[in-house]
Amino acid sequence: MKKFNLNVFIYTTLLTLLVTFIVPTNLQASASTGNFNLTILHTNDTHARVEQQPRLFTAVNTLRSQKANTLLVDAGDVFSGTLYFNKFNGLADLYFMNLLGYDAMTFGNHEFDKDSVTLANFIRQMNFPMVSANVNVTKDAYLSPLYRDFTGNPAEGGKIYPSIIKTIGGEKVGIFGLTTEETSILSSPSKDIVYEDSVQKARLTVDSLKRVGVNKIIALSHLGYKPDINLGQLVDGIDIIVGGHSHTTLDKPYVINKTEPTLIVQAGEHLNFLGSLDVTFNSTGVVTGYNGQLADLSTYSENQHVKTKVNEYKAELEEYTKRIVGKTDVFLNGERADVRTKETNLGNLITDSMVAKANQFVKTHIALQNGGSIRSSIQAGDITLGHVKTVLPYENTLVTLDLTGDELWKALEHGVSGVETVEGRFLQVSGIKYKFDLTKPVGSRVWSVEAKTDDGFKPLDKTKIYRVATNAFTADGGDGFTMFKKAKDEGRMKELFIVDYDVMVDYLSKYSLVSPKVEGRIIQEAQVSNGDTTAPNAPVVNGVKNSDKKVTGKAEAYTKISIYVGKNRIGYGTTKKDGKFSVSIKKKQKAGTNLIVTAKDKAGNVSKAIEIVVSSEDKGNGKGRGKDKGKGKDKGKGKGKK
Template sequence: MPDRKTEVPPDESITYSSGMRSGPPDLRIVHYNDVYHVDQSSSEPVGGASRFMTLIKYYEEDEIFKGQSNLVTLFSGDAFNPSLESSVTKGDHMVPLLNNIGTDAAALGNHDLDFGVRQFKHLSSKCKFPWLIANVLDPALGDSVPIGNCKKTHFITTSNGIKIGLIGLGEREWLATINSLPPDLIYKSATQTAKELVPQLRAEGADIVIALTHMREPNDNKLAEQTDGIIDIILGGHDHYYSHSVIKGTHVLRSGTDFKQLSYLEARRRTDKSGRWDVDIIRRDTTSAIPEHGSTVELVEKLTASLKTTLQKPVGFTAAPLDARFRTVRLRESNIANWVCDIMRHYYSGDCSMMASGTVRGDQIYPPGPVLLKDIMNCFPFEDPVVVIKVTGQAIWDALENGLSQYPALEGRFPQVSNIAFKFDGQKPSGSRIVSATIGGDPIDMTRKYVLVTRGYMARGKDGYDSLLIEEEGGQAEEIVSEENGILISMMLRQYFMSLRVMGQWKYWGNNMGRHWNHVTSKVNETHTHHDPSTSPASPSTRREASGWDNWTPQKIRERKSSIVRADESDDEDNDKNYDAKQAFIPEIEVIDKEMQIMRRVFAKWARIAHVESRLGEELKDGEFQVDWTRAIAPRIEGRIICVGGEQK
């Protein structure tokens, strides 16, 4: 059923006026960039794909535009990651939205490659528009062929005959942060590439030239400065804010983020023989006053409905209990935190890593057995990416002191670490509790600069981590991998588990992804030994017919979960669409989880009254790990954090 026409509040704000607004424009453009979350946020502008679509439909169909040229919609990259939804769908859910928006062309963004080039090619093949990048070439694809088989340039002819020449450009900086790229990529200067290709676009009849870029604003400004006006408009992405400037006659525009803003441009050809254009730019914020687009609401619900099923699928197996209890991670070393910090460090080849223990939200012991995707998402729900910074030893020491400053309160700032070891005395005054600390086995050199892998949250100085504050925020930490370039911890863990699988890997898991993750897992395996899959897995258990305490022994829980979940299910979109929730017994998993939650609450209350301290269970012994589809993890503690005074039990 078609959507009824909805009234859009007239709350446009003028970003730039040429003073030449008489008569209908020759060209109408909508620009947007960096979209991640399909649902609205809690603060204004709320964004959300459904309200954003209402704005798109307004500029496409409203009566005031009747008789004018059709709308051209351009996107400047980053849609397939990062978000919690993408952690599940690997970006697949964004394709119908980008298509329905009416996107005519897109620049390649760094996060569009987070799942590897093969997955990007799969996603882009389902898009009804081309992806562009002219200055990043992959020799393995042929002479002068862009990465991912993107196009260098593209022509759009509008309904009134205007010929738009498009060129896609990216920056060197974000290429260095993606670990799954093909080897031997060729990066060419954006300016030099533009100087080579823009004249060709003009020679082929382009009336107006627009660069779709995914670069930071200073690089877009540099491009405008060095190309002396040969580009009419630069529509940029990568930065998550709205800005506009005119440099040497070239408009440089970025249009916000996350479906929260868009730009509407009207261009009129000048009547002189200069070939230049007068451009008017209007900013629209996607506020809660804008009604939702009914069809898009339904589409979003449909796209996210399958997430529940996917969340119940196993991504890995643990042979050791994973201790994510607050009273562990916020007071002492934890095996799950050690494992995650090690993955973070080796993923980016840092000297060390540190995360605030509030990152770990599970507040439970995950027993040996299948690890479901929802376990990862629930335990690591935050959407600030992993970042890499360069800081002095003194800054790391101060960060550790900050993390210990509220001990023994169960504060989320307590530090969990990799390649760092420290002893502290909780009875000493805050700010002077560290007794000794090392990085890589050597005492911390206060003047040396170390490469630290951490969370974006901490690099913004949150939870008192002022010493890790990046220069852009007024601190002294040098940013190597920014939040715009980092990936989520939840996605990092999902890819780690995928690299351990011997059956059912992602359909579009490429060789470059495999090589990188083989390196990471081999490094992590030096501390957290992997168990090889069994060649003779246990016979599937039958579904339980009766409840009772006999069903709650550790062995029975593992058997029930392993039999209920189809552990050999291939993790790709095509199989997900045909995944039979009844066959997978997902309702039964929900029953087990609900009963487990009740039992945990009852036991926790009993333990408090009886003054009984619950203990971590044992790791699976030889012969108990009977799964043939993956290697199992076995995270351990190894004395990285030692309390020598005031230890809390």
């Protein structure tokens, strides 16, 4: 039996501890080296704005020269939006992305606007990887050969990975991608592509990166701003979310404060800005400091080498786009915030052209166009083919659907269900007049619909069949129009096989000079209950001093507050959902002045008037006491509601 050797035991124990603890620590991105500074330059939703590339080059190179450790990434939607995409299928954009040396990109929903052949051709020519943890392309014949089912370390350009690891300044940084699960209805992907749950896949991907010692993790997210906040709250371990999809302009990062905080950044749209985030990690990979801002590209000069190349692409489009196809006397409003929330004259022009073209085949009175498919405005003057194709870049074909009145009503309801977040499902219309109330819950907002018939506009009959022209995208359930998809699946659709820009060009050629107006087809208006003659309760008004510029208090929700001195109204406003109001007055009022305050409900009923005396700055004043004035404008109608 060998004699026990204490020195050998101690040496062996220390060696075991070294292997067990020190080696894994070294794998954790050299965490023992202390603080690490990283700059992330980011773009999103560029949508084929090729002519911004010369300024982008100057901005990127300027910032890179000032920073030691930089990444350049894109959060998706390079495809679609201008004729550069229609002509070059994303390859013009990619030329400059390769030249700039992007480090990674994730799929946007618009990367699936064309077929998988187009997307695969784009990816194959990338000098950097595509990252996506939740877009499953393994059954797609064209994309699956490009997919690698492991973390790229290092990653190869022209391939798709769930995640990659970049070594920057001796530190390991993990990057993975996520794409909105709604892509299956927002775009036109192959049926072989599956969009998996983003939160679940994010957790699994973060865990896999941590297991190989990565503690600095960036998500490239094409989910949208609000889903990004949800992602950051539900998934631990993501340090930075570089966002896209919602076209949100974040002047500074949104911070989710947790034990390990998460920063969210997004750079608007169309290469108007380059996002720049300076971030400091401590030795365990936790963000301890940051400075995020947007570089306004309009303030940067154009790189002349890049400008020359852009002009080469531009020259190829000239013959393609310069043909004049019509003229407008007025500005045609296709602004994103407008076509997705209200009636616009361009929406009217487009839908009128759809009705006109459909009528060449079958009698049609109604057309519906999702606002998300209208991508630009047109200035007054000559209209070229280029203008039209920029407005309608998706090459959707015209179809007609035979819908019940009930299905048509539900489609309008679906269209106004995302007004607050400016969703593309909002419907521009022809042959329809409808009203909706934003104070009502989703699903019960539309309260008046009239449809055009052979005998003019009539209240919508939910049991009647109406023929409706729309685009093939929505007819296939795009933007969530499941009632359209049902009609299509039941054989109630007629394909007209005419692309949308040709529909508009044909209409313009017939009418030459157009001057469409907003004419009350879509009205956002609170619904008033018939026969409501009961006045609201008198408002409760807080004390007013001679130094105050506002009058505050509480009344019934969504009532109109009027403030008078004598017969002169000096303030007007609306109460919020909780009934509170804060109404600016035209000027400060002298102490001793009598103010009269009333509340008017949606039906026009006016409360009893409240009289309050303005106090001096150094004297208190209680809340207003009600006095039924009985006379004067907006005063003293009816009894208070109980």
